[in-house]
Amino acid sequence: MTDRPPPHIQLRTQSGSDDRVLPFAIDQQDMRGRLVRLGPVLNEILDAHNYPANVAHVLAEVLTLTALLGSMLKEDGRLTIQAKSDGAISLLVADYFDGGGMRGYAQFDAAAVSNYGRGASLNALTGRGYLALTLEQGEDAERYQGIVDLDGESLSECATLYFAQSEQTPTRLRLAAQQDETGWWRAGGLLLQHLSRGEDGGPRLLSPDQQEDWNRVSTLMMSVRDTELLAADLASPDLLFRLFHEEGVRVFDPVAISRDCRCNRERLASVLARFPEEDLAHMEEDGVITATCEYCNTRYAFDRAELTPDAA
Ligand SMILES: [Zn+2]
Incomplete structure (x- = not known):
């Protein structure tokens, strides 16, 4: 584990888990997942703009979701997540390039977003619209796009709906983002999925035993608090152990996230x-x-x- 100076030494809270996606598996229950914590990279991306706090907050969540899903890409891949709507925020975009590079931006009506508070929900800020996940993969950039209505109250609800409809993979998701009093942003996200076993294409039907395991482990997962996802002094492996130690959790090498705009x-x-x-x-x-x-x-x-x- 990376050395971490005591938080009080640093003006801004950072940890060795920041800007890293940590993949994990719960082998006995055929489950896998990812935990991401974003710090400096998130601030670099947001600092290029002067977004109102409520816009920055939902963009931070979109970036967190993109890091979770993008880090599953194979080589030569690119994932774009877009939320388009007729609401105060008309567009949220984030890209993930294989290797861990990320970028993102938002388009919004400044007067309209000023009617909402700092922590306004995605639903309030976007109104009617859709969430699109676009995957380009391989040398000839084969393109796959999945779309779901922006129906949920939060981005994690919309994305969970997406997984239920498009992927048919049992999935639970939690996202959190927060700005501290110094202006510094942190974000965290946790994803848990039940692995499919050679049944590609068809709906995933869990056996009663699997269903029971899934209910138990996903309940543990959903018990994670936003403060835990955001805590700089709680390393990602420690958080996973705290949640899943009774299930036998195994972590893999983390994926480093960086800011990477490909404009030139x-x-x-x-x-x-x-x-x-x-x-x-x-x-x-x-x-x-x-x-x-x-x-x-x-x-x-x-x-x-x-x-x-x-x-x-
Ligand atoms: Zn650029």
């Missing part, structure tokens, strides 16, 4: 160069065209002459 000047120039002349003329100011990456808020400026298709 050359790629953006080649995209802009394909814009119709009329649009470019509209964007131009004193011979300069500027574009801002919505994920990381980096502003790129181009001379109009740079953006001819030949130059790109």
Whole structure:
């Protein structure tokens, strides 16, 4: 385990479990899961923007869910989770690239979100809409998309509904995010699934014995408190042991999460160069065209002459 200085030495609470996804298995019961804690990476992503606290809070949860699910990807994969709605927050997006890179952003109506408190629910902030999980995998970027209505009160409820409808894998999920008085964000998430055994495609029907095991272990899992998911001084393996020690929990190597925006000047120039002349003329100011990456808020400026298709 990583050395952790006592929390009082640090201005901001961090631990060796931060920005790590810890996979685990409960072998006897054919269950697997993941525990994620986000700290510095979450703050880097949110710090690029000046989002109201309630917007940052739900985006933090989307990033946490994306870390949990994205870390299950095989090589050459990319997972995008989007929540689109007609509400105060019209769009929440997070990407996970294989290797652990993450990015995300939100689009919202500033006046509308100011009507809601800091901890307003996803349901209140988004209104009617849907949650889409898009997976691109393999060299030819084979694409798979699953969609569920934004029906639940919280993101974890919506995602649990998604698993019930699309994946037909018995799944329980908990997500928590919080900003402390210094402005520092922390988030945590816990996912538990019953492993399928060679019955791909069909609905998962648990035998009565399995059902009993699932009920017992998922009840233990759902007993986790938000304060435990968010506690910087409670290492991830210790939290798993606290929850599941009677079931024989086994942890695997953690997956490190980092901030990774894949925008760059050359790629953006080649995209802009394909814009119709009329649009470019509209964007131009004193011979300069500027574009801002919505994920990381980096502003790129181009001379109009740079953006001819030949130059790109
Ligand atoms: Zn960027």
